[in-house]
Amino acid sequence: MTQKDAYTDPHYAKQALLPEGLRDHLPPYAELEAETVHSVMGVFQSYGYERVSPPLVEFEDSLLIGPAAKNSDNMFRLMDPESRKVMALRSDMTTQIARIASTRLKEHPRPLRLAYSGNVLRVKGSQIRPTRQFCQAGFELIGDSGIQAQIEVIRVAIEGLTQVGLKDLSVDLTIAPFVPAVCADLGLDQVKTAYVRAALDARDVGALQELPTRERKVFEAILQSAGDAQEAVHTLKALAFEGESVMYVIELARLVEALALEFPSVALTVDPGESHGFDYKIGVGFALFSKSVHGELGRGGRYQTSFADGSHESAIGFSMYLDRVMNAIPVPEAKRKVYVPHSVSQDVAKNYRLEGWCVIQGLTDEDNSLIRAQEIAASLGCSHIHSNGECVAL
Amino acid sequence: MTQKDAYTDPHYAKQALLPEGLRDHLPPYAELEAETVHSVMGVFQSYGYERVSPPLVEFEDSLLIGPAAKNSDNMFRLMDPESRKVMALRSDMTTQIARIASTRLKEHPRPLRLAYSGNVLRVKGSQIRPTRQFCQAGFELIGDSGIQAQIEVIRVAIEGLTQVGLKDLSVDLTIAPFVPAVCADLGLDQVKTAYVRAALDARDVGALQELPTRERKVFEAILQSAGDAQEAVHTLKALAFEGESVMYVIELARLVEALALEFPSVALTVDPGESHGFDYKIGVGFALFSKSVHGELGRGGRYQTSFADGSHESAIGFSMYLDRVMNAIPVPEAKRKVYVPHSVSQDVAKNYRLEGWCVIQGLTDEDNSLIRAQEIAASLGCSHIHSNGECVAL
Numbered sequence: 001m002t003q004k005d006a007y008t009d010p011h012y013a014k015q016a017l018l019p020e021g022l023r024d025h026l027p028p029y030a031e032l033e034a035e036t037v038h039s040v041m042g043v044f045q046s047y048g049y050e051r052v053s054p055p056l057v058e059f060e061d062s063l064l065i066g067p068a069a070k071n072s073d074n075m076f077r078l079m080d081p082e083s084r085k086v087m088a089l090r091s092d093m094t095t096q097i098a099r100i101a102s103t104r105l106k107e108h109p110r111p112l113r114l115a116y117s118g119n120v121l122r123v124k125g126s127q128i129r130p131t132r133q134f135c136q137a138g139f140e141l142i143g144d145s146g147i148q149a150q151i152e153v154i155r156v157a158i159e160g161l162t163q164v165g166l167k168d169l170s171v172d173l174t175i176a177p178f179v180p181a182v183c184a185d186l187g188l189d190q191v192k193t194a195y196v197r198a199a200l201d202a203r204d205v206g207a208l209q210e211l212p213t214r215e216r217k218v219f220e221a222i223l224q225s226a227g228d229a230q231e232a233v234h235t236l237k238a239l240a241f242e243g244e245s246v247m248y249v250i251e252l253a254r255l256v257e258a259l260a261l262e263f264p265s266v267a268l269t270v271d272p273g274e275s276h277g278f279d280y281k282i283g284v285g286f287a288l289f290s291k292s293v294h295g296e297l298g299r300g301g302r303y304q305t306s307f308a309d310g311s312h313e314s315a316i317g318f319s320m321y322l323d324r325v326m327n328a329i330p331v332p333e334a335k336r337k338v339y340v341p342h343s344v345s346q347d348v349a350k351n352y353r354l355e356g357w358c359v360i361q362g363l364t365d366e367d368n369s370l371i372r373a374q375e376i377a378a379s380l381g382c383s384h385i386h387s388n389g390e391c392v393a394l
Numbered sequence: 395m396t397q398k399d400a401y402t403d404p405h406y407a408k409q410a411l412l413p414e415g416l417r418d419h420l421p422p423y424a425e426l427e428a429e430t431v432h433s434v435m436g437v438f439q440s441y442g443y444e445r446v447s448p449p450l451v452e453f454e455d456s457l458l459i460g461p462a463a464k465n466s467d468n469m470f471r472l473m474d475p476e477s478r479k480v481m482a483l484r485s486d487m488t489t490q491i492a493r494i495a496s497t498r499l500k501e502h503p504r505p506l507r508l509a510y511s512g513n514v515l516r517v518k519g520s521q522i523r524p525t526r527q528f529c530q531a532g533f534e535l536i537g538d539s540g541i542q543a544q545i546e547v548i549r550v551a552i553e554g555l556t557q558v559g560l561k562d563l564s565v566d567l568t569i570a571p572f573v574p575a576v577c578a579d580l581g582l583d584q585v586k587t588a589y590v591r592a593a594l595d596a597r598d599v600g601a602l603q604e605l606p607t608r609e610r611k612v613f614e615a616i617l618q619s620a621g622d623a624q625e626a627v628h629t630l631k632a633l634a635f636e637g638e639s640v641m642y643v644i645e646l647a648r649l650v651e652a653l654a655l656e657f658p659s660v661a662l663t664v665d666p667g668e669s670h671g672f673d674y675k676i677g678v679g680f681a682l683f684s685k686s687v688h689g690e691l692g693r694g695g696r697y698q699t700s701f702a703d704g705s706h707e708s709a710i711g712f713s714m715y716l717d718r719v720m721n722a723i724p725v726p727e728a729k730r731k732v733y734v735p736h737s738v739s740q741d742v743a744k745n746y747r748l749e750g751w752c753v754i755q756g757l758t759d760e761d762n763s764l765i766r767a768q769e770i771a772a773s774l775g776c777s778h779i780h781s782n783g784e785c786v787a788l
Contacts, residue, residue, distance in 0.1 A: 019474050019477055019481055020477065021476070024449070026494070027446065031439070031445040034435070046753065047753065047755075054419075055416040055418070055527050057413070057470075057483075057527075059412070059413060077472065089451075117428075123476070133450060144758075360507070361441075361546065363540065363542040
């Protein structure tokens with residue numbers, strides 16, 4: 001059978017075939033992803049965020065609590081023959097973390113800091129992102145979502161991404177409830193509010209022309225203020241809102257000021273008209289980007305968890321998807337890898353390992369032939385070989 | 395609502411309830427498990443085993459290739475609405491690694507060294523082990539399963555378990571094809587061979603009484619030789635087999651000699667009558683134990699992978715389940731965790747982190763009250779507090 005035949009053999013094809021959107025991660029990618037998760041989790045933990053690890057599958061109901069219900073269509077279902085109930089594969093881990101915080105860790109002192117990483121699966125990939133299994137990593141600060149909590153979460157997110165080598169970061173801030181608050185302040189009814197929100201989300205300046213002058217001017221200003229955070233804050237302050245919306249502007253201003261001071265090299269933008277995609281957030285939302293990669297690296301924001309007695313607790317968190325992050329990560333230097341011929345003592349190999357080398361020891365006699373040993377070393381991807389008591393580059 | 399009411403509230407119960415055999419791993423367990431996996435993977439990698447990471451779900455067919463077919467009843471099935479095919483959640487990762495080796499990494503030079511870790515799910519837990527989701531970690535040496543490869547794999551397994559603090563390790567060796575080979579050497583037919591294997595697997599000395607004297611003596615000797623490896627080798631050699639079985643005794647003797655020399659503190663046992671549970675292995679099998687925990691920590695052995703053209707490749711690997719390993723791991727010292735009050739500069743917190751501390755920074759003003767700050771620090775599980783420019787133990 002020729003090489004080509006082997007690849008078209010139906011049995012081979014069957015073995016090699018994976019469902020669309022699912023794939024094998026091979027060396028060196030698989031290791032790099034694992035190390036990246038380990039690094040960011042290390043950062044989260046250094047800020048006191050403790051790891052929790054919920055199961056991959058749960059009863060369907062538990063995974064659809066609150067805002068997670070919108071994921072329903074995108075979750076794989078499976079029947080549990082034991083309980084005869086429907087279970088689902090998680091498509092997002094934040095719902096599980098909120099569940100743990102409000103049940104098993106209900107009595108834990110607040111603020112509660114939790115971190116997590118794990119795989120999530122989705123029924124459908126999107127056109128621009130066909131992958132259906134991702135590794136998600138993040139952390140949640142539960143029981144406090146005030147300005148200091150917001151700063152901490154953005155700080156830890158920036159530091160996590162910086163730690164794994166991402167550069168030229170930018171933070172885009174949104175305030176989902178801001179536009180609805182402005183509408184309320186202006187006395188708009190539900191229908192008009194929905195109209196305005198849709199127009200702003202679509203950045204449809206034309207649609208705003210239909211509004212009375214006063215309202216049109218306000219919303220045009222909001223739309224145009226999107227961009228540099230300091231300028232946006234300036235514009236929004238000048239609009240001099242009354243009522244609840246003022247609170248959001250003040251909060252935004254404080255956040256922008258603190259972040260600009262602490263992270264002068266991180267670009268800060270605001271999109272005050274945006275509420276799409278952050279619907280379940282009750283205040284500030286943020287997304288992190290890097291100039292070197294298309295699409296957001298991660299996002300976070302404020303939300304509320306629910307207790308059994310109907311009471312709520314405010315929280316703020318951040319979550320990143322490793323596929324995006326991996327696209328932006330600089331390729332690390334290959335690990336030093338030395339070939340130690342079969343005849344050399346185990347102690348020599350041990351010493352290399354203690355010095356941090358990856359060591360492949362020969363399994364077969366190389367007939368005392370350096371050339372043969374070098375061939376084997378090279379075929380196994382080694383950078384060096386142990387020869388005549390010395391470490392020699394290949 | 396009282397505390398008790400909250401816990402009996404049906405909504406609460408719904409949130410907290412997980413399917414039987416599935417659970418949330420909480421602090422500090424979740425972190426300890428993740429660190430343990432990271433450590434053992436580090437050991438595997440230092441021996442040249444490179445990480446691969448297959449998806450959690452695949453087409454059902456791919457997960458049932460070869461010996462994995464026996465897992466069929468214990469795999470969760472799910473429908474893929476995209477391909478309209480049946481997929482399954484993996485219940486074991488070794489089948490996936492063999493698939494990768496014989497397809498995607500078919501052209502990679504041999505021996506191929508691969509490592510993996512990830513979660514697996516099973517439909518049914520067992521009575522003594524009700525858990526249905528495990529973390530599995532292991533490595534495979536593909537393209538060579540000779541005596542040196544066997545020694546390497548057992549070496550890496552011992553070192554991986556030692557690295558995470560396991561003590562008093564023992565290795566139990568089995569040779570699944572040995573009893574069938576002896577039966578063949580003695581000229582037993584299929585029915586008698588099956589009878590003997592069943593008797594030996596059940597350690598049923600009574601059943602052996604039914605055999606003719608010559609055969610009875612041989613199988614009694616095999617049954618009684620189970621135990622200390624050196625003694626077993628001595629007994630088996632003295633039985634002076636002919637034919638194929640001699641080869642297995644010679645191989646076993648070489649392996650025992652090499653392991654005893656390299657790991658004088660590891661207890662070596664052999665169970666030459668055992669073939670149950672290692673059916674798919676084509677030679678030596680081994681299981682690792684620790685005196686401090688009931689049940690095996692991991693197991694491995696020789697097997698064959700299949701290419702599309704019908705050819706095979708011999709391989710040897712090792713796989714551990716983290717639930718078992720975690721039971722045997724010494725509880726590590728708690729990480730140093732310092733509380734830095736809100737008013738203290740970020741730079742102070744940063745310096746602690748650089749020194750390896752876990753740092754929780756206050757989110758609210760503690761009113762310059764040391765007592766209040768100490769209360770917060772203690773409630774958050776800190777061991778120290780930063781006070782008056784110094785690090786003070788609580």
